[in-house]
Amino acid sequence: MQEKASVSSGPRWYATGLDHIWLPYSQMKTAPAPLPVARTEGTRIHLTDGRELVDGIASWWTACHGYNHLHIRDAVQRQLEVMPHVMFGGLVHEQPLTLARRLSEMLPGDLDRVFFTDSGSVSVEVAMKMAIQYRLNLGDKKRDTFVCFRGGYHGDTLGTMAVSDETGMHKAFAGVLHRHLMADLPKDDESEAALSALLERNAARLAGIIVEPLVQGAGGMRFHDPSVLTRLRRVADRFDLLLILDEIFTGFGRTGTMFACEAAGIVPDIVTLSKALTGGTLPLAATVARRKVFDAFWSDDPMAALMHGPTYMANALACAAANASLDLFEDGERLRQVARIEQWLTAGLAPCGDLPGVTDVRIRGAIGVVELVRIDDLGALRRAFVERGAFIRPIGNVIYLTPALTIGEEDVAFLTRVIGEVVRDARHA
Ligand code: PMP
Secondary structure: OHHHHHHHHOOHHHHHHHHHOOOOOOOOOOOOOOOOEEEEEEOEEEEOOOOEEEEOOHHHHOOOOOEOOHHHHHHHHHHHHHOOOOOOOOOOOHHHHHHHHHHHHHOOOOEEEEEEEOOHHHHHHHHHHHHHHHHHHOOOOOOOEEEEEOOOOOOOOHHHHHOOOOOOOOHHHOOOOOOOEEEOOOOOHHHHHHHHHHHHHHHHHEEEEEEOOOEEOOOOOEEOOHHHHHHHHHHHHHOOOEEEEEOOOOOOOOOOOOOHHHHOOOOOOEEEEOHHHHOOOOOOEEEEEEHHHHHOOOOOOHHHOOOOOOOOOOOHHHHHHHHHHHHHHOOOHHHHHHHHHHHHHHHHHHHHHHOOOEEEEEEEOOEEEEEEOOOOOHHHHHHHHHHOOEEOOOEOOEEEEOOOOOOOHHHHHHHHHHHHHHHHHHOOO
């Protein structure tokens, strides 16, 4: 009843459109009515009823410079006048070529061939296709299995679900998907040996290893040390396997360095990027390959080409937004701010560690996590945040903050205080 009331009291587009929309990750019958947004600015979401929320999530970690950053908006507006989009088959243009060069210069080692797509999941699909075809092009027999990790998440399309944790949100698809090899992250010598043994037994059918570096995001904001990446690079080299790092969440400063792989000093063979690539303004993703991967596709044989080409590939507006977003990283201030945010999150969330029902408080870069034994009523918790003026969306039993990298100390203090209050009031045992 209450939800119907809020639907009819919203703007006309809300009341007339809601019955025609299918929302993400939602049981449409029981999901609480979504909040109608009028506009965004900086770290604020303004609702149509005049309420203002401090955003703790930055729109699934994309809006790294805050919403409506003028530099990005100007770049997109300029590009809109010139050319919003032109197909990328047989034609190229300035923004994606400039962006590809800049990403190649920023990424470590010889990661210098960029394939643009329009979403994170598709960039992972492309990485997987590259890895499978890499082997075929080298004259190997078909290898179509990836090693992936418990707690991992790489997207919602069929191929990416298959390399995500099979016990997670996609478990209904378990029997439908191609089986990959699920392993534990090599956190110590013993688990590295177990991983090596798994690789040894299956070497002939393996196309590569895929992992989210330093933080397994959507699977529960679980952190691991850079040494895990060093170990992965070592075993991948030992078994001559491609190492794919999915930096869709971690890329562009989130963990404290521009890319998470820098913390371990390793160079993956393929890396996927999206989310903060356009500063949260337009959909864009990139799959970036090392020279040896690209070289395997360099041939007189048309069948050795990478057969992929999304319609909106390398969209000019999205690439203009991404170039403008990269400008904003150039003076190093964003990364310095991440270091400050890390301190503020640490100070602000520390008291949560003493609350009943809290099993862990952890912070890395601009990611703050409060893990609970369980969350009985996720809807009630989300409402409690909104009632206090914060937009925070827990996943599973994890409450997390991934704010804009431009957020100020006061807003971080507000968000962490709200989390403390809500957790205390919810009395999760
Ligand atoms: N990989 C990772 C690590 C992600 O966090 C996500 C999105 N949460 C994806 C892949 C999928 O990206 P998209 O939602 O843009 O398809």
